[in-house]
Amino acid sequence: MGNKGMYAGVATMLVAAMLTGCSSSGNNASPSAGESAGNGSGASASSSAAANASASASTDASQPAWKTDTSPFTFTQYFYGNWASNYLWKDQYAMKLVTEKTGVTIDRRLATGADDDYLNTMIAAGDLPDSIMLDWNNPAVTKLIQNGMVYSIDELIDQYAPEFKSQLDPEMVKYHSVDGKLWYLPNIYETEDRLTSGVPIVPIRPWFIRSDIYQAIGSPKIETTDDLMNALVAAKEKFPDVNPVGLEFFNVAQNGFRASNSMDYLIYSFSPHLLEEQVKDDQQVLEYPMRNKGFIDAFRYLNQLYRNGLFDSQLLIYKQEQYEEKLYGAQYAVASQYMSNMYTMFNPKIQSTVGQDQTYTVLDGLKANGQDPRYPASRLMGWQGFFITKNAKNPERIIKFAEYAWSDEGQLDMRYGTEGETYDMVDGLPQLKSDILDMKLNDNATFNSKYGFEDSTLLWRAGKLWDDASARDLKMSQPEQYAASVLLAKYDYDSYSLGMENLEPDGSSAEGTINTKVKDLWNKTIPKLVMAKTDDEFDSAYASFVKQMDQTGAEKVEKTMYQRHLEDLKKKGLQ
Amino acid sequence: MSGIPVKQSLARRIWLQRYLMILTLPAVLWMIVFHYIPMYGIIIAFQEYTPYQGFLHSPWIGLANFNELFADPTFRESVFNTFKISLAKLIFGFPAPLLLALLLNELVFKRFKRVVQSLTYLPYFVSWVLVVGFMYTLLDPDTGAVAKLLVKTGLIGDEVMLMGSAHSFLTLVVVTEIWKNVGWNSIIYLAAIAGIDPQMYEAAVMDGASRFRRVWHITLPAIKPTVLILLILSIGGLVNSNFDQMYLMQNSMTQDAANVLSVYSYKMGLVSGRFSYGTAIGLFQSLVAFLLMYLANYSSRKLTQESLF
Numbered sequence: 001m002g003n004k005g006m007y008a009g010v011a012t013m014l015v016a017a018m019l020t021g022c023s024s025s026g027n028n029a030s031p032s033a034g035e036s037a038g039n040g041s042g043a044s045a046s047s048s049a050a051a052n053a054s055a056s057a058s059t060d061a062s063q064p065a066w067k068t069d070t071s072p073f074t075f076t077q078y079f080y081g082n083w084a085s086n087y088l089w090k091d092q093y094a095m096k097l098v099t100e101k102t103g104v105t106i107d108r109r110l111a112t113g114a115d116d117d118y119l120n121t122m123i124a125a126g127d128l129p130d131s132i133m134l135d136w137n138n139p140a141v142t143k144l145i146q147n148g149m150v151y152s153i154d155e156l157i158d159q160y161a162p163e164f165k166s167q168l169d170p171e172m173v174k175y176h177s178v179d180g181k182l183w184y185l186p187n188i189y190e191t192e193d194r195l196t197s198g199v200p201i202v203p204i205r206p207w208f209i210r211s212d213i214y215q216a217i218g219s220p221k222i223e224t225t226d227d228l229m230n231a232l233v234a235a236k237e238k239f240p241d242v243n244p245v246g247l248e249f250f251n252v253a254q255n256g257f258r259a260s261n262s263m264d265y266l267i268y269s270f271s272p273h274l275l276e277e278q279v280k281d282d283q284q285v286l287e288y289p290m291r292n293k294g295f296i297d298a299f300r301y302l303n304q305l306y307r308n309g310l311f312d313s314q315l316l317i318y319k320q321e322q323y324e325e326k327l328y329g330a331q332y333a334v335a336s337q338y339m340s341n342m343y344t345m346f347n348p349k350i351q352s353t354v355g356q357d358q359t360y361t362v363l364d365g366l367k368a369n370g371q372d373p374r375y376p377a378s379r380l381m382g383w384q385g386f387f388i389t390k391n392a393k394n395p396e397r398i399i400k401f402a403e404y405a406w407s408d409e410g411q412l413d414m415r416y417g418t419e420g421e422t423y424d425m426v427d428g429l430p431q432l433k434s435d436i437l438d439m440k441l442n443d444n445a446t447f448n449s450k451y452g453f454e455d456s457t458l459l460w461r462a463g464k465l466w467d468d469a470s471a472r473d474l475k476m477s478q479p480e481q482y483a484a485s486v487l488l489a490k491y492d493y494d495s496y497s498l499g500m501e502n503l504e505p506d507g508s509s510a511e512g513t514i515n516t517k518v519k520d521l522w523n524k525t526i527p528k529l530v531m532a533k534t535d536d537e538f539d540s541a542y543a544s545f546v547k548q549m550d551q552t553g554a555e556k557v558e559k560t561m562y563q564r565h566l567e568d569l570k571k572k573g574l575q
Numbered sequence: 576m577s578g579i580p581v582k583q584s585l586a587r588r589i590w591l592q593r594y595l596m597i598l599t600l601p602a603v604l605w606m607i608v609f610h611y612i613p614m615y616g617i618i619i620a621f622q623e624y625t626p627y628q629g630f631l632h633s634p635w636i637g638l639a640n641f642n643e644l645f646a647d648p649t650f651r652e653s654v655f656n657t658f659k660i661s662l663a664k665l666i667f668g669f670p671a672p673l674l675l676a677l678l679l680n681e682l683v684f685k686r687f688k689r690v691v692q693s694l695t696y697l698p699y700f701v702s703w704v705l706v707v708g709f710m711y712t713l714l715d716p717d718t719g720a721v722a723k724l725l726v727k728t729g730l731i732g733d734e735v736m737l738m739g740s741a742h743s744f745l746t747l748v749v750v751t752e753i754w755k756n757v758g759w760n761s762i763i764y765l766a767a768i769a770g771i772d773p774q775m776y777e778a779a780v781m782d783g784a785s786r787f788r789r790v791w792h793i794t795l796p797a798i799k800p801t802v803l804i805l806l807i808l809s810i811g812g813l814v815n816s817n818f819d820q821m822y823l824m825q826n827s828m829t830q831d832a833a834n835v836l837s838v839y840s841y842k843m844g845l846v847s848g849r850f851s852y853g854t855a856i857g858l859f860q861s862l863v864a865f866l867l868m869y870l871a872n873y874s875s876r877k878l879t880q881e882s883l884f
Contacts, residue, residue: 316828
């Protein structure tokens, strides 16, 4: 007994060691992040690399570098997004096509738990895979670059695939360069014409109303926030068992200050000029949205819904799965969901299980206090960056592979497969064969596991060809969704020039720590606001939040965010 | 074993205990590999650790992390919460398996005893993820069976969100912890009780002792050493509230109540990527745990001559 006790005691004492128990293997390489790629990874790599680079450059400059070596090669990749099981390589059509052409297989992995933990643990241990797909504005990006854990893409290109450089949009390179170097290839970097071409952009989570309920209450006009309130009251009277409003899960750490993605719909109704109003040039700060009256009014509206018995406070602690389970059963009169999911997942399921009459119809944007809503619809500056880490055993092959993925050929292979077999060119635009397109719409799971289109290299390049093709597909195969998108897109404005990209400071910096605390604080204030029994209670909860936020040092973060805002403008060439 | 002379050479004693040594070897190796070797990582609590520079070359910053820690109101809150939750668990959770073991021991119908024993220790094998999932479902004010039952019996008001209330949080934590672990923890006591010489009970019966007298004068004194050792260990564990349970039961309405040391260390260290700060929190936790256990052991030795070391 005695020994066992001692033993367990020491175990207790050493729990702390668990966090620190990461190995630091592989960290002894040269520390200078700016150094040339070859030097960082040992002599053999650099000499062979130089030889290859000169060889491929001199022998045949016209031939793409990836064609010089198509022997079998596998590299590992971590994809930031544990939901992305469709992206795993399992012999889907698109994946096999890539391997056939280039010899390359991507051993893609997902986080086993939360992504930020998984990534931070890998960084702390210096145990990174060959490549990473990670949101370019994730705080960990700075860490990867500053710690010299990733190769500079330009240097790899110069060395191994010089002709690749001309394929990169110079504006993109300028925008995404850090310290004068490009450290990752961003996918879906959209150009200016994105706002006018392609699928209409709906930058908010739309709200929908259940068709039968809408009819039962007399199909009233729902144009203002008051109209919506009245419609919900009427719906509750006629359908006392149905939950009046359903919103996606609330979590400030995951969804940002709006807490629930569904809140954007209300926020940009109550505060159509929110983004402009956050920037206070005279004070050199970029304010937290929580200081904005309209932004708070959106939450006040939720509070009114709650007080009228129209909002179930359970939603504040629901997980997304719990909410979606109820939505699949059409248990809400008004519900919010990602546009494409509503039309390709929820409505079809509802139709087949509870009936066509209970499917959801989109609501128009809501006027609040006499103003039209405005939805900030910037073109995407990129979604994820493709990073090649210093752990990569063969960065040469990987960069050459990236050249393939980036090329028109690679793009077509990933999205459409083989011409004549899986797609045809129609009026200069690729179009999936009709049976495959059908499968995509009606049996998405099989489509993904069989074909894996859009899932293979993930290095989407944006551009008019792709935009036009997808717009045409949507219009043709999903007319209802297309119409819904057009309906809401009329409230869009281009927020590109506002310089609001990537504002929040790195989580491990002093300001980042304050920012985390502000988020925590806001996260727990939201239930107090929404469930306030009187206006006074709401106001005092809000006042105490602002006071606490200021005590935490929010202004420091707001100053930093202002600097980052200036930086964003500068990178866009707007200042 | 009684035949072994008291004085023997070390080698001979090792030889005689060779099978026991082999039995404990895997556990000792496990300790060394997973608990001693990683311990050097504690040094990053005193560094501004950056992964690229590693453990050896990251800049030393002395006690800066600890200075920040003690000035950090969220940290103080997490210390307070940790002790509050652990004390509640100790007060209600510690006697529970002991009581269960005593009750089980008094059962005459052996098959029933075995069934009860199995049923009570089954929850131990259910992971916290599932348990908390059950809780969200069963305690949902609209659809949850348990919530409805509690409303019917008048224990809670209508529309009370048990999972979304800081008031019910502590109760739920303690109740679920006991439900999950009571059967498992009673096994040790049952084993200890099984070791008591039946002649003592027979003698007590002859003297006309009632059941309660027998439990009070024979069973409890006989298992006192076991109880005390487990108590000392529990006190050492006061500072470790169950991470899985806290993390999973945390939501926007309970985030203050569920902010305990291990959750805070995880949030700072892994979610925000402040590795050094997170480690400092963990190190603080370990030191307090060690001190608490030492004190408990010391007092136990002084008061009852029973101790771990």
